[in-house]
Amino acid sequence: MSPVKRQKKIVESVEINGNLCKGCDICIEFCPTDVFEKSDNLNRRGYYVPIVARVEECTDCRICDLLCPELAIVIKSSRQRRKTKADTSHGD
Numbered sequence: 001m002s003p004v005k006r007q008k009k010i011v012e013s014v015e016i017n018g019n020l021c022k023g024c025d026i027c028i029e030f031c032p033t034d035v036f037e038k039s040d041n042l043n044r045r046g047y048y049v050p051i052v053a054r055v056e057e058c059t060d061c062r063i064c065d066l067l068c069p070e071l072a073i074v075i076k077s078s079r080q081r082r083k084t085k086a087d088t089s090h091g092d
Helices: 026-030 063-067
Strands: 007-016 073-081
Touching: 026 063, 063 073
Parallel strands: none
Antiparallel strands: 007 073
16 A cells, blocks of 8 residues: 655735725634734725735635635645655665
8 A cells, every 4th residue: 555645735825805805803813823914004995904924824724714704815825745754765
C-alpha cells in the first residue's frame, strides 16, 4: 500500500469586497491568526471596511468566509505537495 501524499494549502490572497462589506467586524473577531484589522476606509455606503493586514498568517481555515453575513470575503489558495518520508527514501 503506497503512502498518501499530503498537500498543504498555500493562501495566495484574501480579499474583502468593499461594496458588499457592512463593517460588522466578524472577520476581525473570529480570525484565529489575526489576519484582519480595523481601518478608516469607508465604502460607498458609509461602512468601515476592514483591511487584510497579514495575509501570510492565513491558514485557509475559512472561518471568516463562512461567518461573513454579506459573503464579502474571497480566499484564493492553491495546493502545494508536502514532502513525506516516502519522498525522501530511495527505495533501498
